[in-house]
Amino acid sequence: MQLDYARCVGCQLCTEVCPEGAFSVSHDWAFAVRDKADLLNPGRVAAAPQPADDSADATALAAEIKAFGRSLHIRHVDAGSCNGCESELQALLNPFYNLHRLGIFFTPSPRFADLLLVTGPVTAAMREPLLRTYEAMPQPRWVMAAGTCATGGGTNGGGYACHQGLDGILPVDVWLPGCPPNPAALIEALLLLLRQRAQRVHGGVYEHA
């Protein structure tokens, strides 16, 4: 049995129907990862937490981030979400979360953006506008898949109308499942991108701080 957090919408039906009680409800919330494989729990085999071995990458990225003076500008694209993710993204700007205090801003134009933040499973009609937004961004640029639709299609991916998230459409730097991810998880994911927070999920196992 496998558990793929990239496709989990947190409906908790598994905890109700599993005859062996293999699933239980948790309060884990910060699920952002850099490598999508880290969201897959392969099952009974004890998942070996993988030490981060991307130090070379990290050095290059650290240099890039330094170039931006720690300020990050985000262009959000809704590629077919249910609007739950948008609601939580908008909440980042309310006085409670006040994202600006971290030097992180949403920008109207992709030309000013460092990060493309995508929600939704990528509908057939939004694929082209999404790609064109990405192409309009200056380099270096990053991509975050926010919400389970964007990380794995969730309940809404597939069929004639939708793709299965960003896989195979854009190169993704941070994957954040959640239905929707709450604002704190979104902030953690942004800080993970900026190397100001450590990744908490490895091999599908959540490590408590």
Add this chain to the structure above:
Amino acid sequence: MRHCDTIRLTPAELPAAADSLLSVLGDTPSAHGRMQMAYVCRCAADAVDVIYVLSQGANQPYKVWRVRPDDNALPSLANKLPLLGWYEREMADLYGLRFDGHPEPHPLVLHEGMPRDPAPLAHRFDVQAAALDFTPQPPTVPQVLGPDIQRLPFGPVRADIVESAQFLFFYIGEGILHYHPRLFYKHRAMESRFEGQTLRAGAVLAERVSGIDSVAHALAYAQAVEGAMGWRAPPRARYLRVILAELERLYNHLHYLGHLAKTTTLKVAEAEGHLLEERVKQINARLTGSRFLRGLITPGGLRRDLDISGLDKALDAITADIDSYLLRLENTRSHLDRLMTTGTLPRQVAFDQGATGPIERASDLDRDLRRDHPYANYEKVRFSVPVQQAGDAHARSLVRMEEIHESLAIIRQTIGRTKPGEVLRFEPMEEPDPQGEGLGWVEATRGGLLYAVHLSADRSRLSRVKIKDPSFSNWRVFPFTVEDSNMMDYAINEASSACPSPVPTGKGERPCRYGPGWAGTKAAPLPPGRSVPGTTVRMACSVCRGWTRRAVSPATVDAAIAPPPARRRPSRCATVACSSTTHAA
């Protein structure tokens, strides 16, 4: 179908039935009745039925027409019942049906350039199928020619954190000549995803049709399934459903006011509205574990019980802040000045084109499913349905402000009446519907939401689910409020409608868009002396700055919707005084 009178018609009988609808129910908004939706249901291997669902007025059962198309074609009813125009185009796009004589036979859900042959749902939906691959083409718009006319395509990737949609403006200077919203960039085939799912999994899917309406969708779905199965949720579950639905209305309306304040450039009011929304979302999270109140409502009741003991205190803690916030908004002249007379939606247009929710109630259509077709336990609580007459952006915001107060009152009453007990029950309380079909309805934050559910033969799975979302109705109406208005007001208008508003009256008769069958855009005169239940208006007193409640007489209404003076002023502020004797002089 449960809760419905069903009759079967032949395609040839359809136009006459539509005519009789106008003569029997009447073509005036006060008649209450209205076509609700139309959809395709695959009822046999090689045949489809088109099902029309009609409302016949308060406390009357819904009416259902079933029609089997001849050779994939039906006569279009969009010339008689304009709000059907979009439903027919949706069926044409997705199922390949033809509607003969449709006044706007253009693509709607499938954009220009998408492969249409075969239609994507001509065969069963396959979740493994590849997404449509196509080269985008420009939308079908009327030819707009003129030396000074500018064309502005806006979107689908727009400024700010918003949902994807494209808006096309044709304008001269500030004046908007033609406005074309191109929606359905986000078409996800959600209805098809229900097919073959279990009843329990369907509730999870319903919550993911619209995140900020999770409760409304799950509730409408659950009630439709319960109708088909003959179940009835236990009393405690029905009361808790009321609480969940009103909490959802509360955070949505607070968000709405914050967003509206943003469009009138009130930074503090924007922050405060969104902070209040956040506080309600946190109450939601503490109560249910989900900021969107997800994971609770399911056919048969609730998946688990809730502890509501701390809810009244939590709401007490924000009630005064909400009240003072609304009061200060209503006392901010720069805000009111931008809202009054902006985006006026005449009553008859709102009715003909299918406006719903706060938008129709701001245009003097007094309808609310919670009162007119009670569900959950709404028949056990007392509340009034706020209605406004002006039909402008200010009216729409006033309706929502009033609804915030009503929601808080409903939750308080419900908390007091909720007794301990079970919350999930599957025993049939009445005979299951013989066809395994049910209709569920909810007055969602943005208006009437309907689910029609068809179960499989063994009643364990879903075979067809149709969703009538309020925004599908309201987006159809919105362009009527934009054309002839100006670019500066557009953002306010859009925000005030949460999808939007106005055809200014007094600028001459607009050309009739939908042919001779349509009544035209003239505003329906208010019947003299008509008394509408709950037609009192909460206004800010200009002396003490407190709330006062005013019964609205036709004279007041006439004054309120009279053409604005040369210099627009929120004159209403100067004329309203509350009954306090301390400043009667």
